[in-house]
Amino acid sequence: MKFSFKALSIGAAIASLAVAAPIEVAKRDANSDRIAACFINLLLTRSWPGTCQAAVAVPLGLIKTITINQMSMDFTPADPWAPTTSSNSVVATMLSIPGITLPIDSIRQHIILTDNGVQIGNIETPWSAASVNGGTLTSSFPSSTLAVFPTSHKAFSNFIGSLSAAKTKTVTLQGAVDAKLNFGIFGHLTIPGIGFKTDTVFQGLNGLTEIKYLYLIDNNYDFANNKMTMTTIVNIKNPSNLSLKLGDVNFSTSSAGEYVGISTIKNLNLVPGDNYVISGTVLEIGRDAAFKFLNSLETADGTLVMSGFNATSSDEALNAGLGALKSNLVVPKQFQGSTVSQPPYKNWSLKVLPTTKTDGLVDITATFASPYYGYPFEMTSDEPADKDNYAFVKGVSNDVDQLRLFEFRNTLHFKVSGTGSTTVTFKANIIGFVQRDRTRVEQLVKYAAANGGIPVDFWWVAGGIVNSDGLQRSELDWGTSGTGLGGVKIATGADFASILDSVPA
Numbered sequence: 001m002k003f004s005f006k007a008l009s010i011g012a013a014i015a016s017l018a019v020a021a022p023i024e025v026a027k028r029d030a031n032s033d034r035i036a037a038c039f040i041n042l043l044l045t046r047s048w049p050g051t052c053q054a055a056v057a058v059p060l061g062l063i064k065t066i067t068i069n070q071m072s073m074d075f076t077p078a079d080p081w082a083p084t085t086s087s088n089s090v091v092a093t094m095l096s097i098p099g100i101t102l103p104i105d106s107i108r109q110h111i112i113l114t115d116n117g118v119q120i121g122n123i124e125t126p127w128s129a130a131s132v133n134g135g136t137l138t139s140s141f142p143s144s145t146l147a148v149f150p151t152s153h154k155a156f157s158n159f160i161g162s163l164s165a166a167k168t169k170t171v172t173l174q175g176a177v178d179a180k181l182n183f184g185i186f187g188h189l190t191i192p193g194i195g196f197k198t199d200t201v202f203q204g205l206n207g208l209t210e211i212k213y214l215y216l217i218d219n220n221y222d223f224a225n226n227k228m229t230m231t232t233i234v235n236i237k238n239p240s241n242l243s244l245k246l247g248d249v250n251f252s253t254s255s256a257g258e259y260v261g262i263s264t265i266k267n268l269n270l271v272p273g274d275n276y277v278i279s280g281t282v283l284e285i286g287r288d289a290a291f292k293f294l295n296s297l298e299t300a301d302g303t304l305v306m307s308g309f310n311a312t313s314s315d316e317a318l319n320a321g322l323g324a325l326k327s328n329l330v331v332p333k334q335f336q337g338s339t340v341s342q343p344p345y346k347n348w349s350l351k352v353l354p355t356t357k358t359d360g361l362v363d364i365t366a367t368f369a370s371p372y373y374g375y376p377f378e379m380t381s382d383e384p385a386d387k388d389n390y391a392f393v394k395g396v397s398n399d400v401d402q403l404r405l406f407e408f409r410n411t412l413h414f415k416v417s418g419t420g421s422t423t424v425t426f427k428a429n430i431i432g433f434v435q436r437d438r439t440r441v442e443q444l445v446k447y448a449a450a451n452g453g454i455p456v457d458f459w460w461v462a463g464g465i466v467n468s469d470g471l472q473r474s475e476l477d478w479g480t481s482g483t484g485l486g487g488v489k490i491a492t493g494a495d496f497a498s499i500l501d502s503v504p505a
Contacts, residue, residue, distance in 0.1 A: 059197030160321025210237035226286030258289035276373035340371035381463035382412035
C-alpha cells in the first residue's frame with residue numbers, strides 16, 4: 001500500500017482541527033469526533049492509545065449498521081444447539097471520516113445474536129478478508145458455530161419459527177470486531193474490540209408457501225399395507241436470503257382437511273430462489289380421504305396441504321421451529337403436465353446387422369441424459385419384469401403406423417450425472433416385423449430411404465435409480481407420452497433395406 005506524504009501533511013492539519021472541533025458541519029457526538037481524530041492520528045503516527053481503544057469499543061462507535069446480504073445455516077451437526085453459519089456478504093456502514101479510507105484488509109468477528117430482547121447465542125468467526133470503500137466495510141466469514149446458550153433453547157426455537165413463518169425477521173447483532181490495518185511496508189496493526197450493536201433484517205421463509213409440482217417420478221403401491229408412495233420433483237421457492245441445510249424433513253399431509261399421510265424430503269438443502277427437490281408422499285390409501293384424493297385425480301387437479309408437525313425434523317432445535325411451515329401442493333389431473341428438466345434422449349439411430357436375419361437383433365444408438373432436474377440417474381433395466389416396452393411407428397401412413405420398429409430386451413444400461421449425457425449402443429429385437437405383412441414393411445423401407453429415418457413413439461416403462469439413493473424403481477415412465485416430449489426420429493441408412501430379409505415373403 002502506497003502513502004502520499006502530501007496527503008499525510010494535509011491529514012496532520014485536519015487531525016489538529018479534529019481534536020478541537022467537529023469535522024462535519026452537521027452536529028456529531030463527541031465520541032464520533034474522538035474516533036475520527038484517533039484514526040487520522042493513527043494513519044500519521046501508527047499510535048493507538050488507550051483512549052482511542054475505549055472510544056471504538058462502545059456499541060455505536062465506529063460501526064453504525066450491519067447488513068448481512070446472505071447467510072448459510074447448517075442444522076445437520078450432531079449437536080442441535082450448535083448449528084454452523086457462514087456468509088459471503090457482510091456489509092458494515094462505518095463512521096464517515098472525510099478524505100480517509102481505513103486500510104482494513106481482514107477482520108475477525110465476535111457476534112451475539114439477540115431476538116426479542118433475549119440473547120440466543122454467539123458466533124466466533126475466524127479471520128476473513130475485508131475491504132473498505134469510503135465508509136463501507138465489506139467482508140464475509142466461513143463456517144462458524146452458532147453456540148446457542150443453554151438458557152436460550154426455547155428462544156432459539158422461537159427464532160427459527162418466526163424466521164420460517166415471516167416475510168422478514170429483525171434481529172439484533174452486538175459484540176465486537178477485531179480489525180487488521182495494512183500499512184504496506186510498515187506492516188499490519190491490529191485493533192481489537194471495535195464494538196457494535198445494530199438491528200439487521202433477514203428475509204424470512206414466509207412459510208415456504210410456494211411449492212410447485214413439476215414431475216412425477218413414479219408411484220409405488222404397497223397393497224399389503226394399504227399404502228402408495230408418490231415420488232415427485234417439486235420446486236420449493238425460497239424467498240429469503242438464507243441458504244439452509246435442514247437434513248430430512250417430514251410434513252403431515254392432508255387433503256380436504258383430513259390426514260392422508262406423510263411427505264418426506266431427504267437431505268433438504270434450500271438456497272435463495274428455486275429449489276428442485278424430490279418429495280416422497282406415502283399416502284395411506286386405506287384412509288377414506290387418501291382414497292378419495294387419488295380417485296379425484298381422474299377428473300380434476302387435487303391439492304395436498306403439507307404442514308410442519310411434532311416430527312418434522314429429528315433435530316430438536318429445528319423441529320419446534322419448522323412447525324410453522326404450511327404449503328399447498330397442487331397435483332395435476334392424471335399427473336398430466338409433468339415437465340422434464342431436459343429431454344432424456346436424442347440422436348437415435350438404427351443399424352441392421354449381417355446377423356439380424358438370423359437372430360432378429362439390431363443395433364440402436366442414442367444419447368441419454370437425466371430428466372430429473374439435476375439429479376443423477378442410472379438405467380438398470382430398459383425392460384423390467386412383466387413390462388412390454390417398444391418403439392412403434394407413428395406419422396408415416398395409416399397402413400404403417402403402429403408397427404413395432406423394435407422391442408427393448410434389457411440390454412440398455414448406463415449411468416449419467418444430473419447435467420451430463422452419455423451415448424450408448426445397445427441391442428434390440430425387430431421381431432415385430434415378422435408379425436406383419438411384407439407389403440407394409442416395404443412401405444416403411446421406402447419411407448426411410450426417402451426421409452433418412454422413421455418417426456416413432458415409445459411405450460416404455462423403465463427401471464432405474466434416481467439420485468444414487470440405491471432405491472430400485474421399476475415404474476419410470478420414459479415413454480414419449482410420459483415425458484411430454486412427443487415422438488422422435490430414428491435415423492436409418494442404406495442398410496435398413498436389408499430388414500426385408502427378416503420378413504417372410
